[in-house]
Amino acid sequence: MQLHSLSDLSQVHLPVLLAAAVPLLLLLGFVVLAAWGRRMNGGGWLAVGLHGLTALMGFFVFWTTFNESEEFLPWHVSFEWFQIGGKSIEMGIWLDHKSGMMLGLVTGITFLVHVFSLSYIAHDAMRHRYWGYLSLFAAAMCGLVLADNLLMMFVFWELVGLASYLLIGFWFQEKLPAMASQKAFIVNRIADAGFIMALMMIWSKYGAFHWGGLFADGDTTDVWIGICLLVGALGKSAQFPFQLWLPDAMAGPTPVSSLIHAATMVVAGVYLLLRIAPSMDASILTLMACIGAGTALMAAVSALTQTDIKRVLAYSTVSQLGLMVMGIGVGAANYAFLHLIGHAFFKCGLFLTAGAVIHHLHHAQEKAHAHFDAQDMRFMGGLRRQMPLVFVAWLCFAAALSGLPLFSGFLSKDGLLLGAIGFADRIGGWAWIVPGAAILASFLTAFYIARQGILVFMGRNRAQGAGAGLDFLAAFPKTDLRMALPLVLLALGSTWLLFSPGNPLHVARYAVAIEVPWLPWAFAGLALIGILAAGYLYRKGPLPNRLNQFVFDLSFRHFFLDPLTQRLIVRPLLALSRLLALIDHYVIDGAVRLVAGLILRKGHRASLSEATDWVDHHLIDPVADEVMRPREQHSLSRATAWLDQKLIDRLVNGVATVVMRAGKRVGHLQSGKLQLYILYTLLGILLLLLTLMYIFTG
Amino acid sequence: MSAMELYLTLSAFLFCLGVFLVVTRRNAVMALLGIELILNAANLNFVAFNTKYAHGIDGQMAALFVIVLAAAEVAVAFAIVLNVYQRYKTVNIDEIDTLKD
Amino acid sequence: MGSLSILLLLPFVALLAVLFLPSGKKGLLRQVTLLATLLQAVWFFASILPSFQNSTAAFMDFRLVEKLQWIRLDLGNTGLLNIEFHLAMDGISFILVMLTVLVLPIVAYKSFEVEKRVKVYFALLLLLDMSMLGCFIAVDFFLFYLFYEFMLLPMFFLIGMWGGARREYAAIKFFLYTLFGSVFVLLIMVGLAFSFTDPLLTAELGRPVYTFNMLHMMPDMAGHFANMVQGSIFSTGSDLFGMDARTLAFFVLLIGFAIKVPAVPVHTWLPDAHVEASTPISVILAAVLLKVGGYGILRICYGLFPEAGVHYTFWVGLMGMVSILYGALVAMSQKDLKAMIAYSSISHMGFVLLGIASLDPAGLDGAVLQMFNHGVVSAALFLIAGVLSDRTHDREITHYTGLWTKMPRYTVFVLITFFASMGLPGLNGFVSEMLVFLGSFKGIENGLPAWISFLSVLGIVFAAVYFLRTFRQMFFGEFSYVGTGDGSTLTDLKTKEIILFVPLTALMIVLGIFPGLLLQFMETAAAGYATMLGAFH
Amino acid sequence: MGPAGTYLPDTLLSLQGSVGGILAELVLIAGLLLAIVLEITVGKRLRHAVPLAALGSLVVYLAAVVLFWPPARPADAGFLHMIEVDRFSAYMKLLIGFCSVLAVVAAQQSVKLRIHSKGMGEYYLVLLGMTVGMVFMTMARNLLMMYIALEMVSLPAYALTAYARMKQKGAEAALKYVIYGCFASGLMLYGISWLYGFTGTFDPLSPLFASGLEAAGIWPVTLMMALVLGGFAFKVGALPFHFWMPDVMEGAPHSVASFFSVAPKVAGFAMLIRFLAMLQHGLGAEGQPQTGVLRNIGWILAAMAMGSMLLGNLAALRQDNFRRMLAYSAIAQAGYLLAGVLMWQAEGFAVVMFYLTVYLFMNMAAFLLAGWLEEEAGIVRIKDMKGLSSSLPWVAGITTVIMVSLTGLPPTAGFIAKLRLFLAGLSSYQVDADPLIMVLLVVVLLNTVISLFYYLRVASTMVFGNPVIKTWPAFRGLIPLILVGMTIPLIWFGIISFDQLINFLRELSPFVNG
């Protein structure tokens, strides 16, 4: 339905109106909080109230769409944003099962995180910004899921990136968040370039941005569109090779990590793929599956060795997202979506528990005047006694993540793994790597999450080892209700209740060629083995590294992806930039100044007249200054410095010298000697005539 | 060689001598002598060519005017030379070069 | 007297007023100038805007036409040469005039801090104002050229008298560079005048009347040059120095205007000029003056030589792409904030070239919109640099850290402006850059290879790199200042400064959300251009 | 028997009729004689008698020129084909007369010139004599007449250069000028003698002239034409006969320098244009521009033009002495003018007339300004002008206008002059598609850019920087008034209206009475 004027709004479905109101309300909230939040004592309650309202609205929208039959959907309302070349570019709301569900999820989880944050962020002086940014984020995310076309999706996609940038860099005085936020944004930008290219091609080919008719003919352009969109999605969902921003993004406040970098924003890429995948070319789907499975495995391996409580979860997120992407690639899109929803609950929960742990540790540290890294699991242990509620909630989340029966993960993960097997079965041969990697990844998932639980909650507390006093454990505060409530709700959301209320052990009936009913159980068993193995290995706390340092680093430093990027992309790029700046100054501008210098230097003599001085001062000296100025060697890459010194300097100097010498030798005509004037005059005439004769008679 | 050719060759010779004098002699007076030679060379041409175009007398008239003009020129030129001599105590052209770039 | 001449007259009257006021009354001089620029804006919105509200589908929809016979030269057997005082406005010039009238009050207000030779300063500023406006609304080539050249002198003095340490060098460089570009425009202009006749006057006077009227030099929708004189210098098919004359003219004009844009590799005057110029002058230079180059390419290079433009559009696109990437890359390693912004200007103006080269309505719309948006954003960027140099006289990026804690309000404006410049959706830069990208890829049909548009996309990645690096360096972290200036002067924005930023940031946000507000005005013009250019494929 | 077989009384009648054409000049000569008488009788007691007489006779002369405005097509060439009294020459006379008026006023205002010796009378007398010569240069249409008129200008000029004898530089400049000038005119005379030898006549319009040149062959004629053109080049200060310009302009009294920079150039161009017009007409088919002598002349002039522009501009870049810089700029301007002359296919001559009109105002003003600065503030070097604008904003303003005009940028008359040049150039190109013209135009453009640098330097030095000199004179008196007055036409013709003058000048191209 096309809106032409405001009065048309009266004909729009209520759910659609409500859905549209959600991002607008949130945006309004952002503006209010950003402008007046500081005066409202941070405005935390306002934010919570607002998000409570939107959560209700979101739930309502979800519920109405969920109960609507597929054939009456989507509810689509759009209006013209602007016109270009006679074609209108539209914005609109697209409500179907997917977007309705996503809207409910996003608003709901955001609300829970808000509640949790009330106590987490209570003492930060900048908290009004925090609330504002969160509202901005929520608005952007809602806009993204509701978008009815790819351009609009891209708009909100970028805004989500902005909010993420601001939230990661929330503690901007510290170095780590500053770097991490920059990295996150730039890496995302690179992927977004892919998105933009896709949009360019779509516009050129289809003249509209709706995904409806996309990939209809499956020609080369369509393949490229698919690849470019995939690149965009990979960036946002932190898949290979873009995953390196996500672990660093943990530098933000933990609730932010839980909301953005686990539950919602990072699934935007998956959401995009879900929207467009059905009609994609098979080759792209295969690529997607491979990338997803590979990333899942890589991230799972990395999660094994992390010591930072949040980094484990970050790699886990990358890994789970990998499984979803693989799921879409192998054709199990429904299960990927299911996993997306489930993952949102349990990963958000996991981060919130981590947040609670860190928050409590901080408080205890403050009271006990202990100083150690509150995120390092090696200094934790035995915390189940100090915060039992948190521990219980964590158990639910971890079980869901591992894919144990009765929890949500069991339902979705077996679907994904079965889908992968089916895919391998269809293609055969090398394709078996995909399910292999996925299964291995899910096994490792169970292992590392168990490791985390053991290190954090089990055994004895190791804080003394880090110099904390005996009173440290006693200083632990009680878990705040504002923290507890979200955890409990999320824990409930991680069980089977929401997903398959009737049959807690609902097993995916995926179209696998070989019907193997025991497979899901085998996966669950595998997870159990992983948990047990971890329990055995870490029964006495953290392990000293017995592995080869390189192998350990391979995992710990995530296959050196970060340093490799630095070496191969960042540094060369910056070196290129410096080189170009030098070329700009010495070669391009240098050429200009050289020409000017040549003109002005003509006939330069030893007796410098004032004019020549002036010329020197204004046109030659700047070059000379630049050439002579001592250069900061450390800041230049060696190659650039070499090139600069050996080539450009010499070139400039050389040419300048030649010119000056020539100028001196020629002397100048107006020497003051009359007879020379006459001589030159006659020579001039003779030369002129000879030239003429040469030209016309040869 | 015909008379005409002799006239013309002599005129050319005088012209070149004039140029030579102007270009190479340091003394301003000598340079002026060179200019006189050039004017005489031209005059010689006029007169010689007039024999070729005998129906008119234009060549001789031109020579006549040139003689008068040369006199005027010499008057001005020597007045200036004397002035220079008073200022510089020399009439060597190559020593008088304060005006230059 | 029509609306447009009143628009030109306003600054001129103010100029006279400024000249006759005593130079001691600095306050009055400032207020007169500000008032004139504000009046100009009010006049624009009150009188000119209404006549653009309903668009028609007519080709080359010029409105508010004012035409006065000015000069008529008798050239004997050749005929007559007619020069008219001919003002008119189409969607494209409308947008650029709007930009000018919006930016100038800000410049005038910022200029209140000038203390040295106030009278001369404001007189030159008003003169510059008038000539820039004149450039955008002159339809007679001669008149355009007059205004075009006339911008140089006030700008020269404005840079050279109120600039930084090397201001003379920068001013002279600016002047020589741009003059080099424009003298050749003169040659082409005269040649063009001899190649086109004014049909009405020719009929009326019974002799060929050659004209400078650009409307007569443009082809009609079908690509037919109705007024071209066969066998003249710049008639179709004639040659010059062994090359096609019209192609040669196109390139000469292109270089002339590319210097103004500026496009790589004729850009090196810009960083110098910006680094040395004072803040208001940088603002006016970046926000308006550069647009004359883009406008010239669109209106004159492509408008008058469409067939050459269409045929060689690859080179224009390449120039745009190189500017985008090169400018961005060089900006990355700049240490001076203003130099960084200057190179970012080069990069962003590259989009204008790319958009034009696409020959697609979306690209053309994007190019014009990008000019407007860059005007707004770069004005804010230079004001941002000005805030720092006002306080510490130090623009070295690495000398600052953690300004966010010290100057939170400043940071908000910086953040919005930087992100607008990066092309973040919701802010104005996005729409125009997106349109340029969309158009440029569509330009494949017009001979613009896909790799040019694809590589150009990297420009926005690089933009993110240099802006975010700068932002992190200067605003993140604990506050410290290591430069030579006085760090204690680094206080947050005063009300006066906020007044400067608010309209600009408001524009960024409003136009980011409702680009249609501007696009509606140029829709017809861009579509007309695209159709006309399309006739030459 | 009269000359060439005509009946003597007829000849005398014709001569008598010719006197009517030069009535205005007779007024001028009478003024000269009156001034001489005054100088001898009351010159010592009444200081202003001679200058007033000179001024008066010049003003009356100008009025007379306007009053006796020649018909569009003069019936017969005057004095048995010696001179042509046409509108072209009348207009040039106006320009020259105006220059002379200014030179008289400038000398009258010049304190240094006034006090240096006991009398100024001779200055005005010589000046008037020189004006007579220049006036006849504009009319001369006979080679011998041309030479005599040229000498009539040169000889007084030598004397005027040396006028301020107390200045060492003045004497030196005069010596260089006189030797160089005599040499150049000697070359020209030698060339004329050969042209006479080829043709047997001094009248370029005579059929003998064309047939004689044809018989002589192209290269001997070209050589001798080059020598003749050298004489013209000397007068207008074009390459390679430009060497005297900088030295004389620096050494001569400033009123003289300002006069020399314009008036002889106007006269020289007038004579050159007439000469070329006659050649073009007289040589007819033989001198077809694509082949033969005319082509060679075109190339020689083009080479002179380009060389003058390049050398003048490049050398001017290095000057710090303001007058020397202006001298080089005048050489460059001669190059632009020669470029205009070359566009004879179109309306090159009208271009040159317009250019000269504008040039008169801007160059004269520039030199007067230099003189004023020298006398009142002792400023000779450009760098001493630093910061002048803060004390003398009007001077800075006027200087900027003049310099912008000399560069040829809008909104000044200098720009319109260049524009006119381009109009003619391109319409000439449309006629014969001669690439030489295009090259010439491009060179003009490039030189405009180069010249900007040094012209602008004057303005920018005045405006930028802190003053070196602390006390500045007041900008009051007659010369400042004249300066302001002279910038008005620069703006007027630059932006407000220039078509009337251009259209008017179109009608004035030299009349060729065949």
Add this chain to the structure above:
Amino acid sequence: MTMTNILFHAFILLTAGAGFVLAISRNIVYAAFLLFVVLLGVAGLYIFAGAEFLAVSQVIVYVGGTLIVVIFGVMLTAKMREMKPQTDFVNLVPGAMLAAAIFMALLFVIRESGVLSSPGNSAAIASDNVHRVGVATLTDYLLPFELVSILLLTVLIGAAYLSRKTKIEKEEQAT
């Protein structure tokens, strides 16, 4: 070979020889007298070309007027107290080469231009030479004739002024 012819050749040789010696002479006084010889020789050659009036004028104006001025000039400027009022050369080699080149060019013109094709007729022009000059002066060349008189007047004033001593100069000399 007639007597006239021999005399003619002798004059040619005399003029050329005197000119040459003048050109290379280092003594200014000698040079001035050699110029006298050249001018006389040229005057003689005028007679051979049928220009009697001109020859007389040459002797009277040139030899009688101009040369006197020259000699005055020489004597006033040369350092007469020294025994040899000598002067030397500058740019000798380039000057000589240039002069030679010009001479070659002129010879080329003389040969190639066809001026030698028709021989001169000095007898025709010699008849009533003075009459013809007189008529021409007052008819064809009336205007130049009058103008030259004005020129002479102006030059007279100028030259007189330049040679006259001013007050200040006198004072200078006194001190």
